[in-house]
Amino acid sequence: MPIIAGPFHVIVGLLLVAGVAKLVRPGATAEVAKAAGILASTWVVRIFALVEIAAAMAAFIVGGWIPALIVGISYIVFAGFVTMLKVRGIETAGCGCFGQESEDPPGSLHIVVDLVAALIAGVAAVVAVPRIATVLADQPLAGVPYIGFIALGVWLLMVMLTDLPRLVYLTMETST
Numbered sequence: 001m002p003i004i005a006g007p008f009h010v011i012v013g014l015l016l017v018a019g020v021a022k023l024v025r026p027g028a029t030a031e032v033a034k035a036a037g038i039l040a041s042t043w044v045v046r047i048f049a050l051v052e053i054a055a056a057m058a059a060f061i062v063g064g065w066i067p068a069l070i071v072g073i074s075y076i077v078f079a080g081f082v083t084m085l086k087v088r089g090i091e092t093a094g095c096g097c098f099g100q101e102s103e104d105p106p107g108s109l110h111i112v113v114d115l116v117a118a119l120i121a122g123v124a125a126v127v128a129v130p131r132i133a134t135v136l137a138d139q140p141l142a143g144v145p146y147i148g149f150i151a152l153g154v155w156l157l158m159v160m161l162t163d164l165p166r167l168v169y170l171t172m173e174t175s176t
Contacts, residue, residue, distance in 0.1 A: 001138050008124040010153035011117040012059045019052030021099035029096030036090055063131030072121030079114035082106045110161055
C-alpha cells in the first residue's frame with residue numbers, strides 16, 4: 001500500500017461528505033455562487049454535488065489514477081473559487097462547502113487545504129492508489145482502525161474549515 005493512500009482517502013472522504021451535505025442542503029452553496037456572480041440554482045448545486053459524490057465513490061471503489069486525477073481537479077476548482085472570492089473582495093457567509101451557512105467568509109486556510117488536497121490527489125494519481133478494498137485487505141483488524149483514522153481525518157478537516165476560522169476570529173476579537 002502506498003503511504004499516500006491514507007491522506008488520499010481522508011481527502012476523498014471529505015469530498016464525499018461535502019457532496020452529500022450539498023446534495024441535502026444546497027441553499028448556502030447556491031447563495032455563495034450567486035454572490036460570486038455565478039447563476040447557480042439549488043438544482044445546479046445538487047448536480048455539482050452528485051459529481052463530487054461520484055468522484056469520491058470512484059476513488060474509493062475503483063481506485064487508480066483517473067479517479068485520483070478527478071479528485072485533484074475538484075480541489076483545484078475549489079481553491080480557484082475561494083481565491084476568486086478573496087481577490088474580488090466578495091464577502092460571503094461561509095463557503096457553502098458542507099451545505100451550511102457560517103458567519104465567516106472562506107479564507108486563506110481554505111485555499112491552503114484545497115491546494116494541499118489537490119497535491120495529495122496528484123501524488124495518488126501518479127502512484128495509482130488502489131481501491132479501498134485492496135488497501136483494507138492489507139490492514140490489521142479488517143481495516144477498522146484504518147477506517148477510524150480516515151473518519152477522524154475527515155472530521156478534523158471539517159472542523160479546520162468550518163469552526164477554526166470562527167474560533168480565531170473570536171479570539172482576535174476578545175484580545176482587542
